[in-house]
Amino acid sequence: MSEKSKMFLSGVVEGFYGRPWTMNQRMELFRREQKWGLNTYLYAPKDDYKHRMYWRDLYSLEEADQLMALICAAKEHGVEFIYAISPGLDITFSNPKEVAALKRKLSQVSEFGCRSFALLFDDIETEMCGADKEAFSSFADAQVSVTNEVFQHLEEPQIFLFCPTDYCAAFCTPSVQLSKYLNTVGEKLHPGVNILWTGPKVVSNDISVASVEEVSAVLKRPPVIWDNIHANDYDPQRLFLGPFKNRPAELIPKLRGVLTNPNCEFEPNFVAVHTLATWCKSSPGQKDVSMDGEDQSSDYDPHEALQLALTEWLLEFGRADSPDDSRSRGARSKREASDEEPMQTDGHVPGPKDNPLYTAEPLTLEDLTLLSELFYLPYEHGPTAVAMLNQLHWLRSNSAAATTGAVTSECEEVNEWRQRAEKFDDMCAAVVQMFNRLSNVPNRRILYDLYNYICDIKSGVSLARAFVKTLGTFTHSLDIKLNKSL
Structure with missing residues (x-):
């Protein structure tokens, strides 16, 4: 052979x-x-x-x-x-x-x-x-x-x-x-x-x-x-x-x-x-990894493999050129610096009462890890997605108990609910931040392939975030009324 x-x-x-x-x-x-x-x-x-x-x-x-x-x-x-x-x-x-x-x-x-x-x-x-x-x-x-x-x-x-x-x-x-x-x-x-x-x-x-x-x-x-x-x-x-x-x-x-x-x-x-x-x-x-990927005796660990891939992928997001730009890349490299069109912000300095210049935050490895965990595998959500879903389910299921706690002055349930709500809100904020950073990456080819998906996840997370805030507002208003009556 x-x-x-x-x-x-x-x-x-x-x-x-x-x-x-x-x-x-x-x-x-x-x-x-x-x-x-x-x-x-x-x-x-x-x-x-x-x-x-x-x-x-x-x-x-x-x-x-x-x-x-x-x-x-x-x-x-x-x-x-x-x-x-x-x-x-x-x-x-x-x-x-x-x-x-x-x-x-x-x-x-x-x-x-x-x-x-x-x-x-x-x-x-x-x-x-x-x-x-x-x-x-x-x-x-x-x-x-x-x-x-x-x-x-x-x-x-x-x-x-x-x-x-x-x-x-x-x-x-x-x-x-x-x-x-x-x-x-x-x-x-x-x-x-x-x-x-x-x-x-x-x-x-x-x-x-x-x-x-x-x-x-x-x-x-x-x-x-x-x-x-x-x-x-x-x-x-x-x-x-x-x-x-x-x-x-x-x-x-x-x-x-x-x-x-x-x-x-x-x-x-x-x-x-x-x-x-x-x-x-x-x-x-x-010996291979267990189904949850925690077996460290294997030569292949999916979590480590994912981090290796994301670390290298992060570099691609920072490249303004992409594969489809290969022909134009050579042409640009031959231009003189004076032939390049100036950036819109070149020479512009905002006045004391003007809006400051918009500065895009760079994409981080944590952002890419979050993105991967939100769009993981067909039969499995990533750890962060699981945590968000569990937290949302708990907040929805226990909102009535938190409301009862406010009415009866049992603050322990209310405090736990609010702490969990704040944690969920922070997780939602991280998704929005990830979306904003992705939207400003130099490599637009990658962004355009991802854009519909990250828009959908941002919208879904924003709705869930607003829903939890609505539940929290109702609980808070009952708490205020109780305090006033006392």
Whole structure:
């Protein structure tokens, strides 16, 4: 086996629904992957028409130039570019012309310099057409037959991935071990083809060694994990900035690789990709962290990985230039200082009665930690978010007791309620402060990817803050009336 065929695939799959990333964003991803030690990029944006809906159509000259530039950039950064195609929406597996169209499309991409490929059959209807029912004994047989034929047509690439329709345990009937579909795939798919798997669910909270061993036995090969833990395309109101978590380091020698399919927005994925890279560097076979991340005997600690990522990400917020500005950056560097337009505040000194100049406060690591904990993971809030929710619930549940305490002059309950209310107010103020600092960061590209989310969280926190103040005002007014009556 070659080194490439034995390589542990680690990196990113652009496989979400929604607006695909730009060419410049992908170029920046390759730079980050190289810096952090990741080695793979799987091109599979669902809303690229020629990847999925119009998979038969060849790329135009302009599109070909873009793909060639992308493939070349990946190679320059030591990243394996895997081109994926999803013909499952309407392919007739038994029609030779359809199979020929699939081969023609992949051959075209091969001419662009691509050497690694993937066939994806996820998120499609499982009912076969009449012609396929006559030609194949099952849906799995149809997929495997075409995949094997394409694999051989491409002269058995060293990296070739297959995504089954039943790509997680929750889809398997009646179970992973007894799934006729998976057993057919495992028995008949060419052993040189690797299989993608998302774990127990589409979005898996945890992926255990036992679950991977179970599916590996059925597939007769270790899977490549397509990890949706940071994906947000199924809920556009959520964003996930927590660490790669609940995947034991012991998985590494039992897998062919791990590719994260992260948030649709490019810039917030700094944390997802960075922490995955940290996990990939952890020593296999070591005891992993417990579910709460408190086990210090592991080589990978999600809390430490998160802080490493946030510390490095903080530097990016301070950069006025961003990946999409690379062309203009060179032009600006050549300008003379005298050619630069002066800042609006240059030379302006406020008078004694004028408004002072507005000075933006710099973003801090504490701000980024708070941001991450408010937008943590699909099944888990960060510690600060949990504390805020618990505090709000307590204040609401005990407002009646505090009111009774004021009326009956039992001040202990009232004092505790007020102390908790003040603490909650301070936490809300920190969120507003974080929003204000983020709004003034020099790197506007990051801000624009975050802006809708931080606006929503600021509004929600402000409403909760006003609600608690209303409860406190009512309690305080009763207390005043009681004191006056005494």
